[in-house]
Amino acid sequence: MNNTCSIHTFCYLSFSSPLLGQLYHLLCLMEPNSPTQLTTPTQELPPPIHWGTKAWNLLSQVRTQSPLIQCITNFVSMDLMANTLLSAGASPAMLHSIEEIHDFTPHINALCINIGTLSSSSLPAMKAAAAVCSGNGKPWVLDPVAVSASGFRMKACLELVQLSPTVIRGNGSEIIALSFASSHHPTKGADSIHDSIDAVEAAKLLAQRSGAIVAVSGATDIVTDGNQVVGAHNGVALMQKITATGCSVTALIAAFVAVDKSHALDAAVSALAVFGVAGELGMKMAKGPGSLRMHLIDALHGLDEATLLSHVNITSLS
Numbered sequence: 001m002n003n004t005c006s007i008h009t010f011c012y013l014s015f016s017s018p019l020l021g022q023l024y025h026l027l028c029l030m031e032p033n034s035p036t037q038l039t040t041p042t043q044e045l046p047p048p049i050h051w052g053t054k055a056w057n058l059l060s061q062v063r064t065q066s067p068l069i070q071c072i073t074n075f076v077s078m079d080l081m082a083n084t085l086l087s088a089g090a091s092p093a094m095l096h097s098i099e100e101i102h103d104f105t106p107h108i109n110a111l112c113i114n115i116g117t118l119s120s121s122s123l124p125a126m127k128a129a130a131a132v133c134s135g136n137g138k139p140w141v142l143d144p145v146a147v148s149a150s151g152f153r154m155k156a157c158l159e160l161v162q163l164s165p166t167v168i169r170g171n172g173s174e175i176i177a178l179s180f181a182s183s184h185h186p187t188k189g190a191d192s193i194h195d196s197i198d199a200v201e202a203a204k205l206l207a208q209r210s211g212a213i214v215a216v217s218g219a220t221d222i223v224t225d226g227n228q229v230v231g232a233h234n235g236v237a238l239m240q241k242i243t244a245t246g247c248s249v250t251a252l253i254a255a256f257v258a259v260d261k262s263h264a265l266d267a268a269v270s271a272l273a274v275f276g277v278a279g280e281l282g283m284k285m286a287k288g289p290g291s292l293r294m295h296l297i298d299a300l301h302g303l304d305e306a307t308l309l310s311h312v313n314i315t316s317l318s
């Protein structure tokens with residue numbers, strides 16, 4: 001075993017299992033010609049990557065790559081969603097027509113589908129765009145706004161889930177209802193009557209059944225792949241009083257997944273934390289929801305590495 005190889009083995013074992021790493025280290029110390037003796041004894045191992053660094057790296061990639069995000073969304077959210085994507089460095093395209101899916105959707109980097117103002121005329125374009133993405137290995141994100149408000153909405157959402165979204169992001173009530181495929185769950189339209197933490201088991205179940213990463217927004221944003229559960233504790237309560245903040249963070253998740261589609265859980269948690277930090281920074285200047293909306297966008301646009309690293313609050317909840 002050469003020197004480089006031994007370091008890699010140690011790093012791999014240390015990070016995949018601290019116990020295995022320690023065992024390997026002890027064995028190396030006992031063995032006279034052990035590979036660790038070839039290394040400088042004082043050599044420091046790189047620390048495991050920090051969540052803040054991960055979030056910063058992803059935001060930086062969004063800023064440099066400026067991924068093209070197609071959004072088929074509700075009429076309420078279009079402005080804030082497009083401005084959120086622009087201020088993060090992504091490129092929004094609010095193209096809805098089914099006639100354009102064939103030409104346009106193959107060229108996007110990610111898709112955001114939001115059923116907020118669903119109608120029988122808008123659903124076919126949503127399904128067609130989602131099918132193009134899942135057929136071409138492009139990430140797409142579903143926002144099941146008010147999914148339990150009607151049987152029509154629930155059925156549409158379940159059909160969209162069949163088209164393999166990369167991430168599903170909703171509030172507590174939406175994720176609980178979708179997970180149980182029930183339009184009889186108590187609902188209050190687009191707003192949640194559940195805390196995000198009440199939806200953890202429902203989110204895990206939905207992730208296991210759909211294969212999607214599931215994110216539940218709220219005081220703590222929860223993200224799960226059905227096994228691992230991660231919480232992002234950023235944001236301010238007043239964000240709930242601005243319509244379309246949920247829709248907009250879903251689109252931001254699409255932008256983050258666009259630059260790292262093989263790590264959708266990390267991308268979703270990072271996007272939620274970054275949006276939450278922008279809310280916290282914006283709140284320092286805001287006088288109410290109207291000015292918070294403006295300052296949140298400004299904060300997202302101006303967010304620097306030191307500020308993000310000192311504010312990101314992500315923990316494992318598994």
Ligand SMILES: Nc1ncnc2c1ncn2[C@@H]1O[C@H](COP(=O)(O)OP(=O)(O)O)[C@@H](O)[C@H]1O
Nearest residue numbers: 171217218219221235236237239240245246249
């Ligand atoms: N109590 C809270 N404290 C901090 N941030 C919150 C709180 N409630 C919601 N948020 C944030 O507001 C944004 C919108 O979430 P939410 O209101 O749950 O979505 P929706 O608008 O879809 O119901 C998310 O970024 C979320 O983290």
Ligand SMILES: Cc1ncsc1CCOP(=O)(O)O
Nearest residue numbers: 074076116190244245246247
């Ligand atoms: C109020 C409303 N009604 C239909 S869509 C919509 C916007 C919902 O936005 P969000 O889920 O981000 O609060």
Ligand SMILES: [Mg+2]
Nearest residue numbers: 145171246247
């Ligand atoms: Mg919503």
